[in-house]
Amino acid sequence: MYTTIELEIQDSIANIYLNRPAVKNAFNEQMIYEIKDCFTHLSQNDAVRVIIIRGKGTAFCAGADLNWMKHIKVKDFEANLEESQLLSDCLYTIYSCPKTVISIVHGYSMGGANGILSACDIAYTLDTTVFSLSEVKLGLIPSCIAPYILKRVGEFAAREIMLTGKRITGKKAMTIGLVNKSFIDMDSLEDYLSHTIAHLKSGGMQAQRTIKMLIHQVVNHLSLDEARIYTAQMIAETRMTAEAQEGMEAFLEKRNPQWIKND
Secondary structure (H helix, E strand, C coil), rough: CCCEEEEEECCCCCEEEEEHHHHHCCCCCHHHHHEEEEEEEHCCCCCCCCEEEHHHHHHHCCCCCCHHHHHHHHHCCCHHHHHHHHHHHHHHHHHHHEEEEEEEEEEEEEHHHHHHHHCCCEEEECCCEEEEEEHHHHHHCCCCHHHHHHHHHHHHHHHHHHHHCCCEHHHHHHHCCCCEECCCCHHHHHHHHHHHHHHHHHHCHHHHHCCCCCCHHHCCCCHHHHHHHHHHHHHHHHHHHHHHHHHHHHHHHCCCCCCCCCC
């Protein structure tokens, strides 16, 4: 189905692998389209609870593919705008996905790759991973990814890494908030990831979708006064759902809710 990514679904977990290891998973127009399409379909798949995006080979993603950049360089404004809009739409599709999205970042995360990881709910990396918003070194700007970088690290940390284009490693990326956590090795990361997934599976799936919608509205659309009304309505509506009724009843009866599998 896809040529630049691979999709594996097992036990309600979808793993998306960026799959151009010969070029360190550098993205081109086809990969951007396939990532967007894959997230669109997974968002509608009720059998999937968590989406994990990773890279095959030695790197998460080296940013934009050089051959694609050569191709873009000779295009006119309208063609450039069309391809840039595709990247913006792809990142927004990840950011607005109703499922929990986790990125696993290793090796290198260069340029636009940082937009992909920043659009995810959770990002984990290794201490040795190299990050750079390297666009400025090419006379370019990290434009489409900027909204998500700014959400992750804030204005002034973003100014430093965008204006300098300097390289940082996993621990520094964690310190500034570009990723949630950095690990000494992949075994440690995978172990922590397993615990995170277990926590996610212990929560109500509908509640998690609603939490993402709640955050999206409060952060991006509502004034504080509007949020005061919206949030009261949201919790009142949520309490009436079958999932919440089951969860509260299970708590009072000191048992697991029905969505938790009992081994």
